[in-house]
Structures are given as C-alpha cells and as structure tokens.
Amino acid sequence: MTNHPAAGPVPPPGCPAHAGPATAVSDAGPRAAVPMYGPEFAADPHGAYTRMRATFGAIAPVELSPGVYASLVTSYQLSLEILRDTERFAKDPRGWRAMRDGTVGLDNPVAPMMMYRPNALFADGEAHVRLRGAITDSLDRVDPHALSEYVERSAETLIDAFASRGEAELITEYASVIPLLVFNQLFGARPADGPKLVETMMKLFDSGEEAAAANDELLHWISGLLAEKRRQPAADVTSWLMAHPSQLADDELMQQMILLMAAGTDPEQNLIANALRLLLSDDRFAGELSGGSMPVEDALDEVLWNDPPMANYGTRFPRYDCDVAGVRLRKGDPVLISYAAANHEAALASDRRSGNRAHLAWSAGAHRCPAERPARVIASVAIERLLDRLPDMELAVPAERLTWRTGPFSRALAALPVRFPAQATSRTGPSAASVSESTRFDETSGGSQWNPVPSFSTPPAATSPERQPESQQAARRRLLSFLTAWWRGQ
The missing domain is CATH 1.10.630.10 (Cytochrome P450)
Incomplete structure (x- = not known):
C-alpha cells in the first residue's frame, strides 16, 4: 500500500476516489438498520438473514445494541473476500470511529467484544504474526x-x-x-x-x-x-x-x-x-x-x-472509504461477518454437509481460529x-x-x-x-x-x-x- 505523506493511504481502484456513487449503508440511518439484540432476532436469526438479503443484498445495515451501528456481510464469497483482504480492512479496532468520537462508550454492552485489547485477535501485520x-x-x-x-x-x-x-x-x-x-x-x-x-x-x-x-x-x-x-x-x-x-x-x-x-x-x-x-x-x-x-x-x-x-463476528474496520458489492463503507465503521448467514447461503447450493469443512465457523484468512x-x-x-x-x-x-x-x-x-x-x-x-x-x-x-x-x-x-x-x-x-x-x- 502506498502512503501519501499527509493524507494517509491512497485508495486503490474500486474505492470512491476512482468510482461512481454506491449505495450508502453506513449513512442509511437508524430507521434502516436491522436490530440484532432482541428476542425476536434470537428466535429466528436465519429468517432475519433472509430478509436482509432480500432488502439490502450482500451487505446489510444492522444495529448491534441500541445506538451501535455496523454493516453485516451475509454472502459467503464476499465474506471470504473481506476476511482475506488485509489491504482495505483492519482487525485493529482502534480506528473504530464511533468509539473514537464518543458515540459508543466503554460501558456499552458490545464494547467488550469489539474494543481493542493487546492480543492476537485485535492485531494486524507483524504484531499479529508474532x-x-x-x-x-x-x-x-x-x-x-x-x-x-x-x-x-x-x-x-x-x-x-x-x-x-x-x-x-x-x-x-x-x-x-x-x-x-x-x-x-x-x-x-x-x-x-x-x-x-x-x-x-x-x-x-x-x-x-x-x-x-x-x-x-x-x-x-x-x-x-x-x-x-x-x-x-x-x-x-x-x-x-x-x-x-x-x-x-x-x-x-x-x-x-x-x-x-x-x-x-x-x-x-x-x-x-x-x-x-x-x-x-x-x-x-x-x-x-x-x-x-x-x-x-x-x-x-x-x-x-x-x-x-x-454466528456474527470477524469484525473488520475499513482503512478508508471504499465501495464493496455496491455499498459505500466508511472508514472506521465496523463490518461484521455473518458466519451463520454465509454458511447457510453456501449450504443451499449443496445438501452435503457431513464431512464438509468449507464452512466459515472457524473464520478464514490470517485470523482463522x-x-x-x-x-x-x-x-x-x-x-x-x-x-x-x-x-x-x-x-x-x-x-x-x-x-x-x-x-x-x-x-x-x-x-x-x-x-x-x-x-x-x-x-x-x-x-x-x-x-x-x-x-x-x-x-x-x-x-x-x-x-x-x-x-x-x-x-x-x-x-x-x-x-x-x-x-x-x-x-x-x-x-x-x-x-x-x-x-x-x-
């Protein structure tokens, strides 16, 4: 990745600097986000994933807890792409915009699962390898x-x-x-x-x-x-x-x-x-x-x-604003991988799951379990x-x-x-x-x-x-x- 001395990482082809407008999930607002924290979602998550795909496509706006917004990836192939893409997406959550500006506090219920800790899960590059x-x-x-x-x-x-x-x-x-x-x-x-x-x-x-x-x-x-x-x-x-x-x-x-x-x-x-x-x-x-x-x-x-x-984790943070699957993802806004939804999409194409280890339950890429x-x-x-x-x-x-x-x-x-x-x-x-x-x-x-x-x-x-x-x-x-x-x- 090439660094500009003042502006930071230069977006590669495919990001907003080189492409036309995309559907704005991050800016869709609270009314468009699907809540993922109540008994209704817990009772039938696969029904929720199906409705998300029908409404938003491969990436849906979700609310992880009241006032905490993210994008959820429900596509198997796109999940693999993002999990393996260390150039556009960081695992280190210190760039999480909502936490940096105080919108999400350390006392938020989802903060312990997403905030930075000095361990392998939240590290990138050489620090992660070590x-x-x-x-x-x-x-x-x-x-x-x-x-x-x-x-x-x-x-x-x-x-x-x-x-x-x-x-x-x-x-x-x-x-x-x-x-x-x-x-x-x-x-x-x-x-x-x-x-x-x-x-x-x-x-x-x-x-x-x-x-x-x-x-x-x-x-x-x-x-x-x-x-x-x-x-x-x-x-x-x-x-x-x-x-x-x-x-x-x-x-x-x-x-x-x-x-x-x-x-x-x-x-x-x-x-x-x-x-x-x-x-x-x-x-x-x-x-x-x-x-x-x-x-x-x-x-x-x-x-x-x-x-x-x-079911839903593998959190990533875009290093810069970029377009993914026709969706505008903003720098520092969390992107979660729905392992359950991605697996279900892949399973629909095949009834053979016994002995099939191609699922994403262990994640993929450098941070695979x-x-x-x-x-x-x-x-x-x-x-x-x-x-x-x-x-x-x-x-x-x-x-x-x-x-x-x-x-x-x-x-x-x-x-x-x-x-x-x-x-x-x-x-x-x-x-x-x-x-x-x-x-x-x-x-x-x-x-x-x-x-x-x-x-x-x-x-x-x-x-x-x-x-x-x-x-x-x-x-x-x-x-x-x-x-x-x-x-x-x-």
Whole structure:
C-alpha cells in the first residue's frame, strides 16, 4: 500500500476516489438498520438473514445494541473476500470511529467484544504474526490423545454429579464446565484452582453484578499462575507461551491467555450444547442414536454450518472509504461477518454437509481460529461420553420451546434441560490433591508431554429414584460443591 505523506493511504481502484456513487449503508440511518439484540432476532436469526438479503443484498445495515451501528456481510464469497483482504480492512479496532468520537462508550454492552485489547485477535501485520505464532506453536504441543483422555475423565466426573437425579440442565452442569476444567489443565494450574476458576468464569459469563469482581479475580489468578510458572515451568501451555522465541512480556502473556480462555470457553460451550440439541431433537440423528451409533462428528458439522457458536463476528474496520458489492463503507465503521448467514447461503447450493469443512465457523484468512483441532476434540469427546453414559437421555421440553440467549454475536442456548433414567454412581480412586505434580517442562521442539488428572468415576450401577427439578442456581451450587469435593479427594 502506498502512503501519501499527509493524507494517509491512497485508495486503490474500486474505492470512491476512482468510482461512481454506491449505495450508502453506513449513512442509511437508524430507521434502516436491522436490530440484532432482541428476542425476536434470537428466535429466528436465519429468517432475519433472509430478509436482509432480500432488502439490502450482500451487505446489510444492522444495529448491534441500541445506538451501535455496523454493516453485516451475509454472502459467503464476499465474506471470504473481506476476511482475506488485509489491504482495505483492519482487525485493529482502534480506528473504530464511533468509539473514537464518543458515540459508543466503554460501558456499552458490545464494547467488550469489539474494543481493542493487546492480543492476537485485535492485531494486524507483524504484531499479529508474532502474537499468533506464540499461541499456535504452544497449542500445537498439546498431545491430542492426552487432551481426549482428560476431557473424557472430566465428563465422567460431571455426569456423576447429576446422574442419580434423572435430570440435568446441561448448560450449567455440563457444557459450560468442561471447557473450564480443560483450560485449568491446559494452563497447568493447580488442581485445587479448578472449582474457583469455574465459579469465576460463570460469574463473568452471567454479566451480572459480580462480573467486575470476577474479572479482577481472573486477572489476579492469571498473574499468580505466571509467577508460579516462572519459578517452576512445566509441560503446559502457560510455560510454552513463556518460553516461546517471541519473548512475550508479562502483560502480553496475560492478554493471550485471556484471549485463549474467552475464545475457548463460551464458544465451546455453545458448540457442545448446540450439537446435543440437534442430536436429541432432529429425526435425522434420532434413528442412528437408537441403533447404537452416535453420529457426533456429523452433528458437529451440521452445527458449524447452520448454528455456529460465533454466528456474527470477524469484525473488520475499513482503512478508508471504499465501495464493496455496491455499498459505500466508511472508514472506521465496523463490518461484521455473518458466519451463520454465509454458511447457510453456501449450504443451499449443496445438501452435503457431513464431512464438509468449507464452512466459515472457524473464520478464514490470517485470523482463522488457531484452536480448531482441540475444539473439535473437546466437543466430540464430551458429547460421546454423555450419550454413552446416558443413552436414553431426552429433552425435558419440546425443542421448539428451548430459548436462545439474546445478543448479536453468539448462537447460544439459554438452557438445555434433559431427563433420563436415574443412575447410581460411585467414585473411587486417588484424590486430586495426591496426583503427581512431577511433570517437567520439555525444552525439545515439538514436545507435548501432558498428564491429565486421573478419573474418579466407575461405570454406573443400579438406578435410583428421580428427584424434583432444581433451579439453575441450585444446580450450579450443587455442581461447585461437587467439584470442590472431587478436587479435594472427598
């Protein structure tokens, strides 16, 4: 890109300086924007995407929260083009015009997902290459077999917590907790930190009154973990990040770890829950489940195509005013990629989605998700273990009565209540506190030694009477109490 000494980047052919007028989406005004933050959008997002295409074409004006406007790309090919175009579009949001002029404040509900943070997600160019390299190299050292084994053992523990009740709320008691237990292990935290990490992250995801304090707790936890790993590095992602040739400073280390945790917990929860919903409600899978086959990989592919955990994201900011698909995009106005809409458009051209990985659920281009492999391992093992332990599980309410969390970015169920024949469980084995901490840091290239915590679960025995349904808060308290006892070997 050529720079003018005073005016900044010179627009290439195809931008307003070299082309005629275009349809002005950014200037269309509040009345033209489609709201993406209410229950109506959450109930039928694909219907909204269809109406957007019919009205506006490939790029639609949207309102992410009251007073926060953006352009949403619903075309598969155009999404690929923008995601790969680093010349016209920046990932760094410090050029976001509405935040620079004060129209959008730091306290806005969508600001945490779009504002600048010094991590790989919001970096461009050499800074992005450096930060992303540290992340990908460290994740590549994780042994997928050890990861799979730990997910399975964590799943057994969580299932033991509710198997005897004959019912469960799978978001609070299962899908949201497994990723946190895995991250506790991936980061090399002390086993005793597990329940506290789960509790802290649950408060953050709830975005309630305790969220600010939980954020401080998380920062304190990560700071303490970094100090501990400096004293005694081990075979874990934290130590590998610290030893990476990019030589990340402490604040950079903290930001990359927060990014990994944020990107790998709530989206992972949504992937697990959305696939379970599909397996338990879609007739295409029900027959195979009853026949003893669990088409989990097929269900994951279907979810990644139709209901990806991050439905609308991949935020980009035009570096200068330019025309794209006949639409005038202004410098600094956010452009979001609708992975869900783009995937659905591509899927219409083909009925073959099983095994087809051409979807955009992991994004594309330089910022494609670096954790695709471990994310699929965690989801597939968690789902398979649950269905194997509770093969007669069914939804406790009709699928059409399930509700979705509101918001523009995620495709996330609010709750996933299920019922099943109650099972008695017994937990035997050594306590978590007695697990050996003798793992040592492997300085050889490509080392991936990683010791998962032993399981305390055994196959289920006889059934026991069902209990009355519990509230989500009661289920959460029960779960945290159970996890604390498990980690302490009680």
